Structure formats: C-alpha cells, structure tokens
Amino acid sequence: MLMTEPVNRAQQLYCLEKITGLPLPLSVALYRHYPGMKLGQMPLVDFFSRELALLAADIMRNDVAPSGPGWVITAPAYYSLPSAANLLARQVCKLLLQWGHRVDLIEPRLNQQQIAVSNLAEFRQSNDYSKNPSQTRMAERQRVHALAGKDTQMSAFRHRRVMIINDIHVTGTQQKFMQAAMQDASASETHWLYIFHVEQGLAQQHPEIEFQINSNGITGLDSFAAILADEQTQYTTRCLARLFSEEIEDYRYLIGALQAGTREKILQLAQAEGRYNHSIFAEKMQLLSARHVQMAEKQTMEKEEG
Structure with missing residues (x-):
C-alpha cells in the first residue's frame, strides 16, 4: 500500500503501511518478516526491497523533470557494518537499475567517534533506542550529530533528487537530522521511503511500538x-x-x-x-x-x- 504525506513540495514521505492504532497485526507478512530483515536475513531484505523499489519506481514515473540529473538512492550513514536500511537501499538501487532507471547509490559514513561507547549502559541505550522515549532519542541523535566531521560524499547530493530508504518512522528524530544534512548539501528534493510510518499521536503515546515490531517472533x-x-x-x-x-x-x-x-x-x-x-x-x-x-x-x- 502506498501512503504519502507531503511535507512541502521538495520533501515527501511515503510508506508501505501507516500504523494508526493498536493492537498491531503482527501475523501479517510485513510485520512477521520485519525482525529478521532488521538482523540481515537476505531473503527478507529482498522481500521488502522489491516492495520499496516498486514504490520508488512509481515516484519516478510521476517525475516532473525526467530529463534532469538521475536520482540518488541513500540511507542513514553507517561506519563499517551496514544497517538493515543500508541493505535495503543497495537492493532497491540494484532493482531500479535492472528496470532501466537512472539512479546512483550514495552511502554516507559515520566516523569512529560517532559509534564509540565508554560503558555498557551507554552502549545499551544507543542500541536499544526503540525502547527509548522521544527525549532520549533526540539527545542521542544530537550527540552523534555533534561529533560528525565533514563527509566528502555529501557533496554528491548537490542539486540531486534523493530517495532516502529507511525501515520505520516513529518519532521522526532521525529524519529531522538527516533532512538538515540534505539541506546543507543542497539536495533539490528529498523523498523518504519507509516500510512503516507510525501516526504522530500514536508514536508520542507509544514510542515502544518500534521495539514490539523489532522483537516480533524472535524472542528466544x-x-x-x-x-x-x-x-x-x-x-x-x-x-x-x-x-x-x-x-x-x-x-x-x-x-x-x-x-x-x-x-x-x-x-x-x-x-x-x-x-x-x-x-x-x-x-x-x-x-x-x-x-x-x-x-x-x-x-x-x-x-x-x-
């Protein structure tokens, strides 16, 4: 299912499913396959990549400036190990190229300082963000953002139309910081493609929804x-x-x-x-x-x- 929420003409949000209430239909394929995809099970990454690639192709078909520079596919920055979103972006780009679209894959990177931890509590907090309330998520993103150095790859976004692939939109904290980075890089458009988008009011009341989806079926x-x-x-x-x-x-x-x-x-x-x-x-x-x-x-x- 295609859902879209225009933020402004140059910034659009799309998702395969918008979550508007509880309980979650955890037995449905999107929810059932999601936890394994997050951990890197490639058949499940491929399942979601195809759905997101079809969504991306639909956006391209409605492109008002098809003769301009080709699109850029990207995802949140990583250091050495990719996140699930990075795996999705790679597969989406591969499919779009196979289907004849003009796209480039750009993968921004984090520096060592941004992923470093000093104690177990800090490590668990940074990696259990799906359990955290909005204020804690914001503080963690601000910490990582403050340690960012200059990423030379960001110049590649200049005057380009960008599709940012990610898995779930809950509080919008990560998108806020990435959107600011894209604006600084002078990207002409940003289109956010998610698997799930949690309705704002529900996300504010239940930010733990993400943890519930992440752990569905992989508890032991x-x-x-x-x-x-x-x-x-x-x-x-x-x-x-x-x-x-x-x-x-x-x-x-x-x-x-x-x-x-x-x-x-x-x-x-x-x-x-x-x-x-x-x-x-x-x-x-x-x-x-x-x-x-x-x-x-x-x-x-x-x-x-x-």
Whole structure:
C-alpha cells in the first residue's frame, strides 16, 4: 500500500503501511518478516526491497523533470557494518537499475567517534533506542550529530533528487537530522521511503511500538541463534549489537551453537566495527576466538542436556 504525506513540495514521505492504532497485526507478512530483515536475513531484505523499489519506481514515473540529473538512492550513514536500511537501499538501487532507471547509490559514513561507547549502559541505550522515549532519542541523535566531521560524499547530493530508504518512522528524530544534512548539501528534493510510518499521536503515546515490531517472533535464544547461523544472513549493526548486549551466559550459549567459521566471521566483523574492541567487550571478544571454541561448545551441550 502506498501512503504519502507531503511535507512541502521538495520533501515527501511515503510508506508501505501507516500504523494508526493498536493492537498491531503482527501475523501479517510485513510485520512477521520485519525482525529478521532488521538482523540481515537476505531473503527478507529482498522481500521488502522489491516492495520499496516498486514504490520508488512509481515516484519516478510521476517525475516532473525526467530529463534532469538521475536520482540518488541513500540511507542513514553507517561506519563499517551496514544497517538493515543500508541493505535495503543497495537492493532497491540494484532493482531500479535492472528496470532501466537512472539512479546512483550514495552511502554516507559515520566516523569512529560517532559509534564509540565508554560503558555498557551507554552502549545499551544507543542500541536499544526503540525502547527509548522521544527525549532520549533526540539527545542521542544530537550527540552523534555533534561529533560528525565533514563527509566528502555529501557533496554528491548537490542539486540531486534523493530517495532516502529507511525501515520505520516513529518519532521522526532521525529524519529531522538527516533532512538538515540534505539541506546543507543542497539536495533539490528529498523523498523518504519507509516500510512503516507510525501516526504522530500514536508514536508520542507509544514510542515502544518500534521495539514490539523489532522483537516480533524472535524472542528466544534459539530463534536468534538460527539467524546467526544462517548462511543467508548478512550481519547488520543491529544483529551484532543484539549479540553483544546479551548477558554473558546467554552469549556463551549463542556462540557455542555456532560453527567455528561463523564465529570467526563475527569476530572479524566486530573488530572492523571498532566499538567492540573496547575493554567492556573484552571477555565476549575473547570467547569468539578459536581457543575458546571447545569451552563454549561444552557449555552449550550442558545447557541443552540440563
């Protein structure tokens, strides 16, 4: 379903589904597939990408200036690990190119300071934003924004029509800061494409809706372990953050359920992401290394037998 809310002529918001009330229809495909997509399950990323690409193509068909510069597809900035929105943007761009549209993919990046954490409480707050009220979300976005350096890729948005792919619009905090960045970059138009858009009044009363959607159907360790072990999972920032947020015993169980090659892959990605090299994650990073594999497997077997 196409929903659109014009902010002004140069700024439009579209979504596949607008959420206007509770309870949520969590058994419907959009809601059922969403949590796995957030963690990087590529078949589910492809499911949503096609829907968003069809929406993007419809916008292009109604373009009043088709002879101008081609469109730009983008998503929120990331450091090393992509978010689900970045995976969606890549797939949407790929589909649009296959369908004959003129589009470019631009991926703004964060710097190390913007993703760094100094303690576990700060880490959990930054990664459990879906549980946070509007004021906390705003404070976190302001903190990240204040640490931003000059991203040379932003100049590529100048005088371009931009489609920004994202997964959910709740409080609008992230969009506010990104819109300001696009205006500073002199983008001529910004079109926001979301899977879900929570109606403003409902979002203000229930900002935890996002957490409810994120955790739908993936509540136990075994369901999460299956996603981690799936060869079709491309680990996202959310996926690794969830893993490293687990209590140590649950973390041991999860990595003990994984093959050595999978553990090594996660270790390399965590090292590249940077924030997990902090001393607060030392024990968990060590447990991923090869010399601790047998110990983790033994503890997993004991837990299963118990």
